[in-house]
């Protein structure tokens with residue numbers, strides 16, 4: 001079953017994900033799988049498109065893979081309010097080389113979503129939680145954090161990707 005995390009420049013990562021219409025057993029399975037893959041990969045957040053599922057589902061656990069005690073599930077999450085500006089470095093399980101770069105994000109956000117029972121809820125988040133929510137919701141809109149970095153940094157990064165693909169091809 002080992003579902004892999006898709007890596008940039010996989011085209012799937014640039015697709016806009018579809019809203020979840022109904023909470024089904026399949027959706028619950030997907031969420032369980034996403035949590036497992038997130039923990040295995042030592043991430044604190046994962047969006048469904050990262051494992052090739054084009055639906056608006058996000059899991060976050062800021063307690064990390066060691067504790068695994070604060071799993072939060074966001075179905076159809078939407079940012080309804082954003083305030084302030086904060087620049088911090090970010091990485092992503094879908095971005096190769098463990099690449100990290102500074103990304104400008106809102107400092108606090110209010111997110112509206114549904115839980116696994118289909119109940120609507122709102123959370124106010126700040127700091128890492130706010131950053132993580134914005135990062136994962138970006139995935140649902142086909143955006144990666146490298147879409148927020150400067151053009152120069154991005155072209156250097158893309159150069160690195162091209163080079164590694166070339167090396168791989170030569171090795172095959």
Ligand SMILES: [Zn+2]
Nearest residue numbers: 092093094135
């Ligand atoms: Zn990511």
